[in-house]
Amino acid sequence: MIKILVTGGTGYIGSHTVVELQEEGMEVVIIDNLSNSEREVLSGISSITGKEPHFEEMDLRDEKATFGVFERHPDIDAIIHFAAFKAVGESVEKALEYYENNLFSLIHLMKAMRKYRVDHMVFSSSCTVYGEPDVLPVTEDAPIKKANSPYGNTKQICEEILQDSLASMQGKGVISLRYFNPIGAHESALIGELPVGVPNNLVPFITQTAAGLRECLSVYGDDYNTSDGSAVRDYINVVDLAKAHVASIRRLLNQEQKSQFEVFNLGTGKGLSVFEVIKAFERSTGQSLNYKVVGRREGDIEKMYADTSYANSELGWKAEKGIDETLRSAWKWEQKIRAQKSE
Numbered sequence: 001m002i003k004i005l006v007t008g009g010t011g012y013i014g015s016h017t018v019v020e021l022q023e024e025g026m027e028v029v030i031i032d033n034l035s036n037s038e039r040e041v042l043s044g045i046s047s048i049t050g051k052e053p054h055f056e057e058m059d060l061r062d063e064k065a066t067f068g069v070f071e072r073h074p075d076i077d078a079i080i081h082f083a084a085f086k087a088v089g090e091s092v093e094k095a096l097e098y099y100e101n102n103l104f105s106l107i108h109l110m111k112a113m114r115k116y117r118v119d120h121m122v123f124s125s126s127c128t129v130y131g132e133p134d135v136l137p138v139t140e141d142a143p144i145k146k147a148n149s150p151y152g153n154t155k156q157i158c159e160e161i162l163q164d165s166l167a168s169m170q171g172k173g174v175i176s177l178r179y180f181n182p183i184g185a186h187e188s189a190l191i192g193e194l195p196v197g198v199p200n201n202l203v204p205f206i207t208q209t210a211a212g213l214r215e216c217l218s219v220y221g222d223d224y225n226t227s228d229g230s231a232v233r234d235y236i237n238v239v240d241l242a243k244a245h246v247a248s249i250r251r252l253l254n255q256e257q258k259s260q261f262e263v264f265n266l267g268t269g270k271g272l273s274v275f276e277v278i279k280a281f282e283r284s285t286g287q288s289l290n291y292k293v294v295g296r297r298e299g300d301i302e303k304m305y306a307d308t309s310y311a312n313s314e315l316g317w318k319a320e321k322g323i324d325e326t327l328r329s330a331w332k333w334e335q336k337i338r339a340q341k342s343e
Helices: 012-023 041-049 063-072 088-093 095-116 150-166 202-210 238-253 274-285 309-315 323-342
Strands: 003-007 027-032 054-057 078-081 120-126 173-179 181-183 217-220 235-237 261-266 291-294
Touching (some): 003 012, 012 041, 012 238, 027 063, 063 095, 078 095, 078 238, 088 095, 095 150, 120 150, 120 238, 150 173, 150 261, 173 238, 181 238, 181 323, 202 217, 202 274, 217 274, 235 238, 235 323, 238 261, 238 309, 274 323
Parallel strands (some): 003 078, 027 054, 120 173, 217 291
16 A cells, blocks of 8 residues: 655645545555644544544654654655645744744655655645746746745745755655645535634635634735736635645656656636635625725735646646635635534
8 A cells, every 4th residue: 555654734735635645545644743733633534534544743853753753654655745834924023933944844854765765755835936927827937036935935945955855866756836825625624724823814814704703804905906906816725736746646656757856836727816706705605704905915926826737737637626616615614613612
């Protein structure tokens, strides 16, 4: 049986990917320090798949502990590396912590790959590496620009670390997946996004506002050069995103890579404005939203959406779920969370 190590596997994207891996018949080992997730997520995964993943509660900044996982699981075939701090705003305030966590975690994993002869890794990257794009939609050949935040810079540096390391690691391969904007939840509402404190992303703020947890949703700017003045992003269903990781693992294990380090954009190929997402939420759920327009946030990009043709052709993968279905899943998940907290 194929055995995959998933770091950050109880997190938002990680947990959905674990589900898809297990549904494909693969065995999963999760590493997570639970700094931005909850142990109960494991129950949600098990309820969906009928299988409980192996769980190692530890911190990848601890090199000895990291190596210990590989000692206990000597038959790992590949790694999917999600574990990272990921809040753009927080990264400005806690730059050193972000560099320490995001860089050392990867370095220790790469050392383990070399020592324990694990040949394959899928790396969780981000479209933030492109900055404000010169041309839309964004292809994988778009130039890498100076990052707008320490978080974005860690993704750029991690990709550089991977490429430089692979140059001296014959036989090893990495696929870096540059996500656009993952949203939604599993259709079962057994797993979903669990933001700690005030959400940094649009959709959790929308659902929390609709649920009455937040008084009002702030729309940051209505004077952008877009169809309705609000910023445009490429919103992809988290389950579609998770399936791309399975496709990437298959590509690596089947030795279908064209180079040691490959990059794929993961999005829908379509941009939606903030106002369009709000209207879609109201339309698909029947909930009205209280929102107001406020000033732009520093560092926000005007428009960003992916050219997904390369991922579609090479990975044999395509985003399938529409925005209405995705927002209904996010609202169903939010309602479940609220019901649990009120019990």
